[in-house]
Amino acid sequence: MSEFKSGFVTVVGRPNVGKSTLINYMVGEKIVITSDKPQTTRNKIRAVYTDKEAQIVFIDTPGIHKGKSKLSNFMKSEIDGALEDMDVLIFITDEKNKLGPGDKYIIEKVKDMAIPKIALVNKSDMYKDNFSVAEEIKEMNIFNDVIRISATTGKNIYRIVDFIKENISEGPQYFPEDYITDRPEWFVISELIREKALLELEDEVPHGVGIMIDKIEERKNKNMIDVYAVILCERKSHKGIIIGKGGSKLTTIGRKARLDIERLLGTKVYLNLWVKIDKNWRDNERTLKELGYKNW
Secondary structure, X not given: OOOOEEEEEEXXXXXXXXXXXXXXXXXXXXXXXXXXXXXXXXXXXXXXXXXXXXXXXXXXXXXXXXXXXXXXXXXXXXXXXXXXXXXXXXXXXXXOOOOOHHHHXXXXXXXXXXXXXXXXXXXXXXXXXXXXXXXXXXXXXXXXXEEEOEOOXXXXXXXXXXXXXXXXXXXXXXXXXXXXXXXXXXHHHHHHHHHXXXXXHOOOOOOOOEEEEEEEEEOOOOOEEEEEEEEEEOOHXXXXXXXXXXXXXXXXXXXXXXXXXXXXXXXXXXXXXXXXXXXXXXXXXXXXXXXXXXXX
């Protein structure tokens, strides 16, 4: 019998290049939210891929960006922490023609790390001619391999798994076979709600929103779970936008989030959402800890 391998893989890149989409595809479950908005991923999220040969723990980092709030400082600390202990590094970009300043900044940050590194050029299904970006990265002679992929369709994803398996060592199975994330259930639920809010609000509410889970309880003798959650925003005008005319926007957010939560939990869900104004939630340490942002 061949040896069982295990290892930790950190995924880095600019905001919205497809890090979360890639990890969700690999794990086969939607546990990391995706959106075209900056700061979609705020936490360092661990997702677990397991097959008969190996267990791979992916660490999805927040997109590297500049910011001054305590939330931004927390996100920076999550990135720095993820870069400390890992077996393989994945750098991902989605540029069409050439690398931008953000990509080059990240490459400069990781180029001297003495670990196996792979570069992924995402959205090859959309940008048929992004070979130039892959060639630009190859010429740097920093990465062990450069692969054009599509995190949406799964193109060349198998090559990433093969590369990781070749570059991790024999080790234990850290998590059960059906385990997909080390985040608690309430955190994943809050992230699913936040994703739907980001998608529905588009650019109407700058700086996004925070989601606080107030209570999750199972109804006795009924196949249903009740979820009570609060959407935090910074201004009265934002509250009105989130609720929408006659509560239409909040209803849509709740309906779409409920469907994802039901798929996650495998049962019917009653989702109760309400909106609260907290002008300084992004700089309030207590609030950030309650939202799951604990380390800064």
